[in-house]
Amino acid sequence: xxxxxxxxxxxxxxxxxxxxxxxxxxxxxxxxxxxxxxxxxxxxxxxxxxxxxxxxxxxxxxxxxxxxxxxxxxxxxxxxxxxxxxxxxxxxxxxxxxxxxxxxxxxxxxxxxxxxxxxxxxxxxxxxxxxxxxxxxxxxxxxxxxxxxxxxxxxxxxxxxxxxxxxxxxxxxxxxxxxxxxxxxxxxxxxxxxxxxxxxxxxxxxxxxxxxxxxxxxxxxxxxxxxxxxxxxxxxxxxxxxxxxxxxxxxxxxxxxxxxxxxxxxxxxxxxxxxxxxxxxxxxxxxxxxxxxxxxxxxxxxxxxxxxxxxxxxxxxxxxxxxxxxxxxxxxxxxxxxxxxxxxxxxxxx
Numbered sequence: 001x002x003x004x005x006x007x008x009x010x011x012x013x014x015x016x017x018x019x020x021x022x023x024x025x026x027x028x029x030x031x032x033x034x035x036x037x038x039x040x041x042x043x044x045x046x047x048x049x050x051x052x053x054x055x056x057x058x059x060x061x062x063x064x065x066x067x068x069x070x071x072x073x074x075x076x077x078x079x080x081x082x083x084x085x086x087x088x089x090x091x092x093x094x095x096x097x098x099x100x101x102x103x104x105x106x107x108x109x110x111x112x113x114x115x116x117x118x119x120x121x122x123x124x125x126x127x128x129x130x131x132x133x134x135x136x137x138x139x140x141x142x143x144x145x146x147x148x149x150x151x152x153x154x155x156x157x158x159x160x161x162x163x164x165x166x167x168x169x170x171x172x173x174x175x176x177x178x179x180x181x182x183x184x185x186x187x188x189x190x191x192x193x194x195x196x197x198x199x200x201x202x203x204x205x206x207x208x209x210x211x212x213x214x215x216x217x218x219x220x221x222x223x224x225x226x227x228x229x230x231x232x233x234x235x236x237x238x239x240x241x242x243x244x245x246x247x248x249x250x251x252x253x254x255x256x257x258x259x260x261x262x263x264x265x266x267x268x269x270x271x272x273x274x275x276x277x278x279x280x281x282x283x284x285x286x287x288x289x290x291x292x293x294x295x296x297x298x299x300x301x302x303x304x305x306x307x308x309x310x311x312x313x314x315x316x317x318x319x320x321x322x323x324x325x326x327x328x329x330x331x332x333x334x335x336x337x338x339x340x341x342x343x344x345x346x347x348x349x350x
Contacts, residue, residue, distance in 0.1 A: 029269065029281060031296045031314065034349040037077050041341035042066035043084060049317045049343055051133070051175075052260070052306035053092040058116065061306060062092040062101070063317055065343055069103055071119060072315075074308050077347060081119035086112065091134040093143055095158045102156065104131040104145050111145050111154065113161050123161040127154040133175045139182040140199035146173035146186060153186075155202060167202050169195055175260070177221040177228070185228055185243060187216035194219075194230060194241065208246025213237035220261035220270060225287040229270050231258035238272055238282065240290055249288045254280050259303035266309065269293065273305035273316055279348070298346055301338060313349045 041047070042065050050064040054074065061072040069089055071081035088107035094116060095101070102125075103112040109131055113123035130149035137144060142164065143156040151172050155164040171188035173195075178184045183205075184197040192215060196206040210216045213232030220229040221243065230239040236258065240250040257275025263284075264271070270290065272280040279296040302318035319338035327334055 029267070029294060029312075029350050031279070031281070031294065031348045031350055033298075033346060034313070035077050035347040036344055037072065037079075037347070038342075038344045039063070039065065039070050039079070040343065042068045042343070045340055047319050047338035047340045047343060048088060049319065049338075050089070050304055051091040052304050052315050052317055052345075053094065054306040054308050054315065055094045055096070055116075056309050057096060058094075059310075060116070061308070061315055061345075062094075063315075063345060064089045064091065064103075064304075065317075072345065074311070074313075077345075083112075083114055083119050083121065085121065090132045091145075093134040093136045095136050095143065098158055100158055102134055102136075102143050102145070102158070104134045106130050106132055106148075109147075111143075111156060113158075125154070125156055125161060125163055127163070128152060128166065133173070133186075135176055135178055135184070137178045137182075137184060137199045138180055139178070142199060144176065144178075144184060144197075144199070146176060148172045148174065148189075153197070165202050167197065167204070169197075169204065170207075171195075174217045175219045177219045179221060179223055179226075179243065183243075185219060185221065187219055187230060189215045189217055192216060192232075194228065194246065196243075196246075206246060208241070210239050210241070210248065212248075212251055213239040218258050218261040218272070220263040222263050222265065222284060222287075224265065225284070227284070227287055229261050229263060229272075231261050231272055233258060236274075238270070238280070238290070240288070250290055252282065252290055252292065254278075257303050260305040262305060262307040262314070264307060264309065264312070267312075271305060271307060271314060273298070273303055275301055275303040277302055277318075279305065279314065279316065296348060298348070300336070302346060311349065313347055315345055315347055317343065317345050319343045 128150035171191040174187040176186035214234035218231030255276040302316035320342035
């Protein structure tokens with residue numbers, strides 16, 4: 001009576017050895033363009049755009065655009081506000097419990113404070129040249145602005161609207177992330193390293209190389225598993241790093257001109273946007289392993305990005321670009337320049 005079952009088991013085992021071994025992978029998210037929102041020219045001419053900040057709780061999307069910040073409704077994508085009077089803005093940080101926002105103005109070397117309901121400017125904090133990225137750290141309840149050319153960080157008390165301290169970073173900082181427990185991690189682009197900044201003591205605690213990645217510029221974090229996702233240029237890599245030891249766990253190729261990373265805890269997806277007009281989507285299969293899921297074609301220049309965790313929509317900004325001018329001895333590799341008045345946001349959804 002047992003012989004047939006034994007033969008069946010042996011047959012199944014033999015068949016299994018002939019089949020390819022497969023591993024479960026997440027389904028592709030299937031991102032596609034759902035809306036293009038033209039936003040026109042900023043006062044003063046020219047065309048410059050930088051960080052995208054999504055405030056999911058208030059359903060607002062803040063778009064840096066030269067001398068102004070445009071504010072969109074995250075659900076219907078209409079323009080609900082404009083914060084103007086800037087020289088060349090970069091990043092926006094929101095302090096929700098105070099109803100305040102902070103904008104870095106790199107050319108003016110200031111941080112501009114505004115009311116998140118009226119979008120009226122309410123103050124200005126003196127910073128340093130090339131004030132660029134900015135984040136709010138909920139652990140210390142301080143705002144940190146990072147100043148590229150000045151190689152330091154401006155620490156701001158958001159209640160008083162005043163600078164607390166300037167922290168020397170020993171190199172040119174780019175985009176940071178906060179772990180919510182009292183540590184900020186930031187790329188140091190001229191040293192090809194990441195620094196860990198203690199937000200309680202306001203001192204740098206560690207420095208870690210990002211090799212084999214190149215110049216690090218973008219950053220996201222999985223706070224649960226203590227993992228950093230660092231986007232690097234030349235060589236173009238996404239670097240997976242342990243946030244406690246600084247150990248590089250994995251690197252993956254990406255397209256040129258990376259400028260923004262976002263991690264979505266709900267899905268485990270890591271989004272990477274580049275100047276070439278690509279959004280690379282990876283999945284964190286385990287704390288030490290990423291796998292490629294999908295690459296979304298956007299438009300040339302759409303290198304900065306924000307993600308709405310409620311709808312899973314991603315927002316990238318760009319403009320129309322002209323052809324690159326002829327090479328000269330002074331500029332042997334000229335880049336394409338954006339055409340003034342063509343700034344727009346692209347919304348991608350699943």
